[in-house]
Every structure is written in C-alpha cells, then in structure tokens.
Amino acid sequence: MVKRLRKAVLPVAGLGTRFLPATKAMPKEMLPVVDKPLIQYAVDEARAAGIEQFCMVTGRGKTALIDHFDIAFELEATLAERSKREALMLLRSEAMPPGSITTVRQQVPLGLGHAIWCARSFIGQDPFAILLPDDLVLSQTPCLQQLADVYHETGGNVVAVTEVPHEQTNRYGILKIGATTANRVEVEGLVEKPDPADAPSNLSIIGRYILLPEVVEFLSMMERGAGNEVQLTDAMAKMIGHAPFHGLKFEGQRFDCGDKAGFLEAQIAFALARPDLGPAVREFLKKYINA
Numbered sequence: 001m002v003k004r005l006r007k008a009v010l011p012v013a014g015l016g017t018r019f020l021p022a023t024k025a026m027p028k029e030m031l032p033v034v035d036k037p038l039i040q041y042a043v044d045e046a047r048a049a050g051i052e053q054f055c056m057v058t059g060r061g062k063t064a065l066i067d068h069f070d071i072a073f074e075l076e077a078t079l080a081e082r083s084k085r086e087a088l089m090l091l092r093s094e095a096m097p098p099g100s101i102t103t104v105r106q107q108v109p110l111g112l113g114h115a116i117w118c119a120r121s122f123i124g125q126d127p128f129a130i131l132l133p134d135d136l137v138l139s140q141t142p143c144l145q146q147l148a149d150v151y152h153e154t155g156g157n158v159v160a161v162t163e164v165p166h167e168q169t170n171r172y173g174i175l176k177i178g179a180t181t182a183n184r185v186e187v188e189g190l191v192e193k194p195d196p197a198d199a200p201s202n203l204s205i206i207g208r209y210i211l212l213p214e215v216v217e218f219l220s221m222m223e224r225g226a227g228n229e230v231q232l233t234d235a236m237a238k239m240i241g242h243a244p245f246h247g248l249k250f251e252g253q254r255f256d257c258g259d260k261a262g263f264l265e266a267q268i269a270f271a272l273a274r275p276d277l278g279p280a281v282r283e284f285l286k287k288y289i290n291a
C-alpha cells in the first residue's frame with residue numbers, strides 16, 4: 001500500500017548571496033512576486049497537492065518567514081475596525097491550521113542535503129515532499145500535484161525535471177536517463193553539477209521532489225560532494241535501484257527566482273497571468289520593448 005503524501009519540508013536556511021543587499025536583513029524567500037512572497041507560493045502549491053504538515057528548515061535572520069504564517073492579530077483588528085473587508089478576508093483565507101507548521105534550525109548552511117537531514121524527526125517514516133521556494137512554477141495543475149500523481153501510482157521517488165542548455169549542466173543536479181514513456185523518465189543515475197563534458201544528459205532536477213524517508217539514512221553519512229556541501233542529489237543517487245525513481249517532465253514554466261534575471265521574468269509572467277494586472281502590464285511593456 002502506498003502511504004499518502006501529507007508532509008513537506010521547505011529548506012529556507014540558505015544565505016541568498018545572489019540577492020544582496022536585498023537579503024541582508026530579509027530572507028530571500030520573503031521577496032514578493034507581484035504581491036505574494038515566494039514562501040507563500042510554495043505553501044499554497046503544497047496545500048493544493050494535499051500537504052497538511054510543513055517543516056521549515058530555517059537559519060539565523062529568518063524569523064520573518066515564521067511570522068508571515070502567524071495570525072497578525074493587531075492588523076486584523078485594525079482592518080475590521082476600518083471596514084477593510086476585502087483585505088481581512090484575504091488574510092483569513094490564507095491562515096494556516098494551528099499546529100501545521102513546525103520549524104527546525106540548520107545552524108550552519110552545510111548544503112541542501114544537510115538541511116533536509118535537519119528535518120529527520122519531522123520526516124520520521126513517511127514519504128515527504130521538498131519544495132525549494134526560489135523555484136516558481138506557473139502551470140495549469142500545480143507542479144507538486146503533478147508529482148504526487150506519479151508518486152501515488154508508483155510509490156517511489158519522483159523529481160520534477162526540465163531541460164537546461166548543455167553548457168549549464170554544472171549549475172544543476174543532472175539525470176542519467178533510463179526508459180522513457182511520454183513525460184516520465186526512469187532515473188538511472190544522478191550527478192550534482194557535472195561538467196558539460198561529463199554530463200549524462202541535459203535533464204536537470206528543479207526544486208520539487210517527493211522522496212521516501214530512506215533518504216535520511218544516506219544523508220546521515222554526511223558525505224561531502226560538489227562545493228564541499230552535503231548534497232541531496234548524492235543521497236538520492238544511493239536510492240536508485242532500491243525503489244522506483246522517476247523524473248517528471250512537468251507541465252508548466254519554471255522560474256529560477258534565486259537568480260536576478262529569473263526573478264524579474266517571474267514578475268512579468270505572473271503579472272501577465274493575473275486578470276487584474278495583465279492588460280495594464282502588457283500595455284506598459286510595449287513602451288519599453290519599442291524603445
């Protein structure tokens with residue numbers, strides 16, 4: 001019997017150096033795309049895929065992320081007093097059920113794999129999702145739901161994958177591809193940030209995963225990989241052959257919001273997709289494109 005997917009880990013302990021000075025006193029994951037912080041896109045996507053329990057792996061200076069999901073009592077009282085019904089309803093509709101978010105600290109940012117290992121008590125013996133909030137996906141069906149559908153069918157590990165330019169494989173976790181059917185590929189191997197000359201393909205993992213709890217055992221070995229960090233990709237590679245492992249070429253467009261150009265593109269794409277903003281944005285963009 002395949003265990004239902006109910007848990008998600010959100011690693012948010014990175015330093016966000018590519019966004020300095022914006023991230024000097026504010027977590028990268030609080031940067032808004034249009035009017036919603038990145039962290040909330042991740043939580044909304046996860047809840048839409050049936051996730052009920054969240055664990056944020058935080059670090060120093062990340063308190064705003066936890067406060068964001070608290071009830072802002074004074075703000076709500078003021079909005080009610082001033083009859084700002086719409087704003088009040090928005091806040092209330094997004095409130096998280098009590099006890100649904102837990103946090104652990106990653107004291108030193110030793111890598112994504114180490115961040116996930118820090119959540120081991122939360123993970124326990126259950127399958128779990130990982131969402132990296134700086135990867136945003138604009139899609140018809142939420143990206144994690146697409147992965148969850150594959151997980152519930154196969155009962156194995158599933159990662160979201162996309163093609164990247166061959167010369168950029170040294171920035172990503174790359175798949176060695178096995179049998180392929182439609183948008184699903186069997187994962188035969190995984191390598192973190194390979195040199196383009198050694199890369200087994202140009203299919204890269206993006207920040208959406210569904211993993212079996214056994215990955216924690218492999219993370220416990222604390223082996224250092226690319227960049228001298230404890231790499232999640234290396235621990236996942238050790239699970240190949242023990243359980244089904246698939247890459248899903250998801251439907252939708254991915255934006256790397258950890259990168260300035262990717263972040264700006266996401267602003268435009270998400271604004272254009274909004275009925276309340278799209279027409280105005282389309283109009284003013286013409287001004288800059290024709291200049």
Ligand code: UTP
Nearest residue numbers: 011012013014015016017018109110111112115
């Ligand atoms: P990034 O590689 O984007 O690193 O991490 P970063 O520190 O956030 O940003 P830059 O490169 O300095 O600008 C990918 C994800 O892994 C988390 C980050 O928070 C982000 O969600 N992460 C990374 C951790 O939680 N801990 C780590 O030790 C490393």
